[in-house]
Amino acid sequence: MTEATPSRPTPRAGIMEIEAYVPGKSAAASGVSKIHKLSSNENPLGASPKVIEAVRDVAGRLEFYPDGSATRLREAIAEAHGLNPANIVCSNGSDEILGLLAQAYLSPGDEAIFTEHGFLVYKIYIQAAGATPVSVREKGERADVDAILAAVTPKTKIVFLANPNNPTGTYLPFEEVRRLHAGLPGNVLLVLDAAYAEYVRRNDYEAGVELVAGSQNAVMTRTFSKIHGLGGLRIGWMYAPSHIVDVINRMRGPFNVNAGAIEAGIAAMRDRGHVDRTIEHNERWLRWLTEEMTKLGLRVTPSVGNFILVHFPDGEAHSAAKADDYLAARGYILRRVSGYGFPNALRMTVGTEEANRGVIAALTEFLKS
Numbered sequence: 001m002t003e004a005t006p007s008r009p010t011p012r013a014g015i016m017e018i019e020a021y022v023p024g025k026s027a028a029a030s031g032v033s034k035i036h037k038l039s040s041n042e043n044p045l046g047a048s049p050k051v052i053e054a055v056r057d058v059a060g061r062l063e064f065y066p067d068g069s070a071t072r073l074r075e076a077i078a079e080a081h082g083l084n085p086a087n088i089v090c091s092n093g094s095d096e097i098l099g100l101l102a103q104a105y106l107s108p109g110d111e112a113i114f115t116e117h118g119f120l121v122y123k124i125y126i127q128a129a130g131a132t133p134v135s136v137r138e139k140g141e142r143a144d145v146d147a148i149l150a151a152v153t154p155k156t157k158i159v160f161l162a163n164p165n166n167p168t169g170t171y172l173p174f175e176e177v178r179r180l181h182a183g184l185p186g187n188v189l190l191v192l193d194a195a196y197a198e199y200v201r202r203n204d205y206e207a208g209v210e211l212v213a214g215s216q217n218a219v220m221t222r223t224f225s226k227i228h229g230l231g232g233l234r235i236g237w238m239y240a241p242s243h244i245v246d247v248i249n250r251m252r253g254p255f256n257v258n259a260g261a262i263e264a265g266i267a268a269m270r271d272r273g274h275v276d277r278t279i280e281h282n283e284r285w286l287r288w289l290t291e292e293m294t295k296l297g298l299r300v301t302p303s304v305g306n307f308i309l310v311h312f313p314d315g316e317a318h319s320a321a322k323a324d325d326y327l328a329a330r331g332y333i334l335r336r337v338s339g340y341g342f343p344n345a346l347r348m349t350v351g352t353e354e355a356n357r358g359v360i361a362a363l364t365e366f367l368k369s
């Protein structure tokens with residue numbers, strides 16, 4: 001029997017099951033004089049002044065195509081991180097690399113694993129590739145290596161792990177990541193998404209460089225969107241074995257990293273001072289916010305990133321949704337995380353001193369109301 005020809009173009013199976021990603025809000029109620037956007041883990045110090053200068057320079061030569069292999073940017077990243085530039089691929093945000101990896105290594109019928117409270121973008125890219133998303137339960141709001149390994153089947157082709165994870169802020173020590181990798185068959189790709197690596201102040205953490213350098217089935221993805229304050233320019237990169245670099249370079253757009261992004265990225269890599277100031281700011285206010293929220297009786301998942309997951313009390317009176325509305329009406333934009341399996345929590349980015357103090361003051365009033 002031949003199937004009826006559809007009357008209009010139809011996407012591949014699976015595409016219409018995708019729930020489109022909902023980014024953090026950026027607008028607040030009208031009548032609020034100042035808005036503090038604390039919903040997308042952006043850098044409260046902004047981009048480095050040196051980066052802004054570099055982008056201004058590019059404005060004078062916008063007619064020229066960028067270098068399609070982003071060679072100088074890869075060299076700047078390699079120098080800062082002690083890597084071989086030939087094992088780096090740059091991208092239009094790290095999201096692009098995550099999507100390309102899914103397109104390259106997943107076929108319909110394949111499975112790809114991510115964790116219960118893991119970054120939602122993985123599921124979207126798995127579905128977009130026509131493969132089956134497999135969500136694995138976490139333990140104590142942290143990825144569980146044994147549960148991930150138990151979920152691996154002959155159909156599994158990729159394991160996505162955000163380390164640290166968004167929105168929980170929890171991380172797996174390197175020994176655990178190593179154990180995960182050791183337990184995977186050689187044909188399963190381990191994608192270590194280290195978007196928040198720079199913020200982690202723990203001796204037992206490693207972003208993934210060692211694993212990538214010592215194996216054929218692990219990659220590490222990184223971003224300029226968080227610590228470098230460049231979310232608006234879209235710059236990410238991957239450190240990977242040569243055979244994976246080759247695959248992604250065949251698939252990606254020929255000029256996937258634009259000229260402004262290339263120059264901004266180079267300047268950002270060379271401005272260690274801005275990174276250090278950002279880390280210092282984050283350490284101080286991450287601790288302060290965690291303590292203050294706890295004093296208010298709100299549970300905070302221990303975070304090593306630049307954001308915290310705040311859990312609200314059971315019952316309608318002081319729910320996360322009500323807190324979100326209350327804060328938004330006062331100009332503080334946080335992130336609802338129901339889609340991540342936390343219907344009664346909000347994620348808050350560590351902001352400026354003014355924003356952090358303002359949120360705590362507002363929540364103090366809210367909880368009394």
Ligand SMILES: *Cc1c(COP(=O)(O)O)cnc(C)c1O
Nearest residue numbers: 093094095119166195223225236
């Ligand atoms: C923010 C974030 C990214 C970065 O995305 P970009 O596309 O580089 O802006 C990647 N992974 C996680 C877990 C994130 O939170």
